[in-house]
Amino acid sequence: MLELFNSPLGPIVLTATGAVLLLVMALIAILTSGRTDPMQKFFEQAKLDKTGVVADITQLRRKGGREFKSLEKYARFLEPENAKELSDAQQKMIRAGYLSKTAVRDFAALQFILAVTGMVGSVLLVFVIAPDSFESPILKGITLVAPMVVGYFGPRRWLEQRIEARKAEIISGFPDALDMMLICVEAGQSLDQSIRRVSKEINFAYPALSEELTAVGEQVKAGRERSEVLRDMAKRCDVTDITSFVTVMIQAATYGTSITDALRVFAAEMRDKRIMRAEEKANILPTKMTLGTMMFTVPPLLIILIGPSVVGIMSDLNGGIPMPGN
Structure with a gap:
């Protein structure tokens, strides 16, 4: 056994043994954690629905999302157990x-798979494919750790960029929708x-905003209160313009004012705000250039300007060699 660990394949065997031990410990923890009481799960789900975070949006407009049934047994390992963290x-993910x-479970599984794949690939690269290229311990350590770190934190960065891109699309298309x-x-x-008509018209240009407006129209059509549906949309979008719009619409419905006048004033304000954003980008452009x-x-x-003078000085220092063309 000692000869096996001292051989060139020793690090691979050691890494594989550690991975197997971690997998066995994770399975033992999952199996011995016990099953959740069905009534407790019911109350937790009811409490989660009251927060408005996991609203009927997932039931009304799930776009045929493909669910991985094989990951259900690992839900306690992949999803946060705290209700607030899960919410x-x-x-x-909704944003x-x-x-x-x-979605949360699938995303966590993707992070785990990419991290393990990066670790296995780096181990094979360092100890099997090209062992002579990693003689430095620092380079070897970076090569072993970097793919695993990128595989785990890369999807998080990509998710944040997707959220920001979706927010930018909603902000860009909201004045036209108004x-x-x-x-x-x-x-x-x-x-x-x-709202339903506008969601169909802007589907091609601004699909993210169209999805949100479609969800609002379908939920109101299903019987939910318009104020609750609009508040849920503001939480999902997390955009200041959408939040202001929801506030204006709720106040207009509460105090009985004209929705047309409120929309006209707010639409004009959003157009002015879009012009101001364009002017701000135009003013920043010279600084960037x-x-x-x-x-x-x-x-x-x-x-x-200086090249000919430098050539002349160098020719004088070399003994007065005439410049080309003289």
Whole structure:
């Protein structure tokens, strides 16, 4: 046995043994953790639904999400046991556009698979494929650890970028959606009908905003209160403009003011705000171009202006060798 660990395959055997032990310990922890009482699970789900985070959005517009049934047995290992942490994780996945009930579990499984794959690949690369290329202990350690870290934290970074991209798309398309909604309301349609119509019209240009408006229209059509549905949309989008719109609509319905007037004023404000964002980007652009201008304009200019003088000085220092062309 000692000869096996001292052989070139020793690190691989040691790593495989450690992985097997960790897997056995995880399975033992899952099997001995006990089953949750069905009534306790019911009360936890009811409490989770009251928070509005896991709303009926997942039931009304789940886009045929493919659920991995084989991961159900590892749900306690892949999903947070704390209700608040699970609620926050589900809300984060919903903001990224993943509406399946098992999105948190699938994402955690993806992180685990990528991390293990990176670890196995790095071990094979360092000890089997190219062992002579990693003689330095520092390089060997970085090569072994980096793929595992990237495999685990890479999906998190990608999820955050997807959330930000979805928010930017909603912010960009919201003024146009408000203008179309105002036209529909002034034409005689109700607010609910205008929301459903606008969601169909902007589906091609702004699919994320179309999904949110479609969810609002379907939930109101199913019998939920409009104020609750709008609040849920504001929580899912996490955009200041959407939150302000929801507040205006709820106040207009509460105090009995004209929804048309409220929409007209708010739509004009959103148009002005979009113009201000465009002007802000235009004002920042010269500052960003300064570095590029200095890098790609100043060096060639210096070469053109100072180059002949440098060549002349060097020719004088070398004994007065005449310059080409003289």
